[in-house]
Every structure is written in C-alpha cells, then in structure tokens.
Amino acid sequence: MSISRNTIQRSLILQTVRSLHHHPTAEEIYRETVKYHPNISKATVYRNLNLLVQQGEILKVEVPDGADHFDFKLQYHHHAYCHKCGSIYDMEMPALEDMMERAKGPQDFLLEECNILFRGVCSKCRQK
Amino acid sequence: MSISRNTIQRSLILQTVRSLHHHPTAEEIYRETVKYHPNISKATVYRNLNLLVQQGEILKVEVPDGADHFDFKLQYHHHAYCHKCGSIYDMEMPALEDMMERAKGPQDFLLEECNILFRGVCSKCRQK
DNA sequence: ATACATGCAAACACTTTGCAGCACA
DNA sequence: TGTGCTGCAAAGTGTTTGCATGTAT
Numbered sequence: 001m002s003i004s005r006n007t008i009q010r011s012l013i014l015q016t017v018r019s020l021h022h023h024p025t026a027e028e029i030y031r032e033t034v035k036y037h038p039n040i041s042k043a044t045v046y047r048n049l050n051l052l053v054q055q056g057e058i059l060k061v062e063v064p065d066g067a068d069h070f071d072f073k074l075q076y077h078h079h080a081y082c083h084k085c086g087s088i089y090d091m092e093m094p095a096l097e098d099m100m101e102r103a104k105g106p107q108d109f110l111l112e113e114c115n116i117l118f119r120g121v122c123s124k125c126r127q128k
Numbered sequence: 129m130s131i132s133r134n135t136i137q138r139s140l141i142l143q144t145v146r147s148l149h150h151h152p153t154a155e156e157i158y159r160e161t162v163k164y165h166p167n168i169s170k171a172t173v174y175r176n177l178n179l180l181v182q183q184g185e186i187l188k189v190e191v192p193d194g195a196d197h198f199d200f201k202l203q204y205h206h207h208a209y210c211h212k213c214g215s216i217y218d219m220e221m222p223a224l225e226d227m228m229e230r231a232k233g234p235q236d237f238l239l240e241e242c243n244i245l246f247r248g249v250c251s252k253c254r255q256k
Numbered sequence: 257a258t259a260c261a262t263g264c265a266a267a268c269a270c271t272t273t274g275c276a277g278c279a280c281a
Numbered sequence: 282t283g284t285g286c287t288g289c290a291a292a293g294t295g296t297t298t299g300c301a302t303g304t305a306t
Contacts, residue, residue: 003281005279005280005281006280007279007280025270026270026271027270043271043272046270046271047272050271050272066269066270067270067271068270
C-alpha cells in the first residue's frame with residue numbers, strides 16, 4: 001500500500017467536511033472548497049473524499065437521492081432522510097447491536113456492517 | 129391519476145420479477161424479458177418496474193453497488209448485501225418495530241419508513 | 257376514439273479514469 | 282528524485298425523458 005501525502009487540497013477538503021455539519025454531498029464540498037482554492041477540480045474532491053473515507057477520517061452516507069453525502073461525525077449513529085428536500089438528519093438508535101445478534105441472516109454470511117436509513121418528511125417540509 | 133393498462137410488456141416484466149428469486153437488477157430483468165419479447169426496450173423495463181413498485185406489486189431494494197435491485201417478496205424483511213459479488217440475500221430481524229419506537233429522531237420528523245441493509249461477505253465468497 | 261404505453265435515441269446525474277505535468281517527502 | 286497527486290477532459294454507469302407511433306379499453 002502506498003503512503004498518502006498531505007496536500008493542500010486534501011486538508012482543505014477534510015476541513016470543509018468538518019465545517020459543514022449538514023451532511024454535504026461531493027458537489028457541495030466542491031462548491032465550498034473552490035472558494036478558497038479556485039483551481040481545485042471536482043475529480044480531486046471525489047478522489048480525496050473516497051480516500052478520507054477509506055482512512056476512517058469521515059463517513060460516507062449513501063442515500064437514495066442519487067448523490068452520496070459525507071459526515072464528519074464518526075461515532076456510530078444513523079440517519080433520517082427527508083424525501084421532500086433531500087436533507088439528512090442524525091438519529092440515535094440504541095440497542096441495535098443486541099438486536100443484530102438476534103438477526104437471522106443467510107448461512108455463513110459474515111456480517112460486517114449494518115446500514116440503517118430512516119425516511120420521511122422533516123419538520124421544515126411538514127410546515128409547508 | 130391515470131388508469132394503468134395491461135400491456136404484454138408490463139405483465140411479462142412482473143412475471144419475470146416473480147420468477148427470478150435472486151433480487152435481480154433492471155438490467156437482468158431486461159435480459160430475461162428480451163428473450164420472450166425481443167423488441168422490448170430498456171426504457172419500458174425501467175418505466176414498468178417503477179410503476180409496479182408504486183402499485184405495490186414488487187419492492188425496490190436500493191444497494192450501494194449502483195444498480196437498484198427488485199424483489200418479488202412483499203412481506204416485511206431486510207437484506208444482506210455481499211460486497212464481493214454484489215449478491216443480495218434475505219434476512220429476518222424480529223423486534224425491529226419495537227426498537228424503532230425507541231429511536232430518537234429529529235424533532236417533528238415524520239418517520240415513514242426504515243431501510244436496513246446489512247453488508248458483509250456471503251458464504252460463497254468466503255470460500256474463495 | 258382517446259389516452260396511456262411503447263421503442264428508440266438522446267439526455268441526465270453522479271462518479272471514475274487516463275494522462276501529462278506538478279509537488280510533497 | 283521519485284512516486285503520489287493534481288487538473289482537465291473524456292468515459293462510464295444507471296436511469297430518465299422527449300417524441301412519434303402503437304394499442305388497450
């Protein structure tokens with residue numbers, strides 16, 4: 001495995017994900033970083049987001065509105081997705097680990113992860 | 129709302145989803161239907177799959193390998209996704225409803241659905 | 257007869273990749 | 282100094298859409 005370098009772009013992208021607390025998409029992260037580093041390319045943003053996810057610096061939140069979102073918060077938690085506006089909110093669900101042990105999966109399947117996504121309508125959209 | 133018609137294509141697509149029990153993608157459903165109806169177009173397959181999902185005839189399973197998968201089995205259940213081969217397996221997880229009620233979501237968020245996807249490696253891939 | 261549906265191709269959104277030049281270690 | 286990284290453009294993947302024609306009701 002190769003050694004990863006500290007480039008200006010990479011640290012700017014990480015800093016951006018950490019500063020945007022609303023689960024931004026790659027596009028939003030790009031639009032924010034390009035303000036401070038006008039020549040940055042979208043490919044660099046995508047490449048670095050993937051790298052940072054691999055290194056465990058950020059989390060990827062896959063949602064059904066197409067684009068992946070990214071999360072600076074590393075503690076185990078879940079998400080609620082508003083299908084009206086596409087926003088993502090944090091959710092806690094205690095006792096999931098207990099429950100996972102009781103889950104009946106396919107024979108000899110090695111369970112590694114459990115992705116939970118709640119869907120519904122957020123309070124802002126309910127008011128409209 | 130408009131009335132839905134019974135076309136040959138639509139019933140062939142539904143029949144195909146019901147006959148393929150391995151959570152096929154739109155592409156796989158297309159490849160199967162085109163055998164019996166050579167002029168069918170992929171757009172028709174996509175349009176009908178979406179319609180059948182809307183009508184509650186089949187389920188859509190969104191997974192992170194890109195393509196959506198489809199499920200003929202309507203009872204509430206979950207899925208395990210093998211990230212080595214992309215296969216999907218059925219899973220049961222009792223007591224989820226209980227747990228969902230204890231979940232702490234964002235204020236005034238109207239929870240409608242909960243999508244759970246387990247990830248890991250299936251038995252076939254573990255043997256390789 | 258009249259909508260709805262089809263087939264085709266083009267458009268679409270998001271993401272990845274090939275490549276030549278650049279820059280961190 | 283050398284390999285990893287960047288910017289750019291192009292390609293790739295999965296899905297949707299516009300439109301003229303076809304067909305179920």
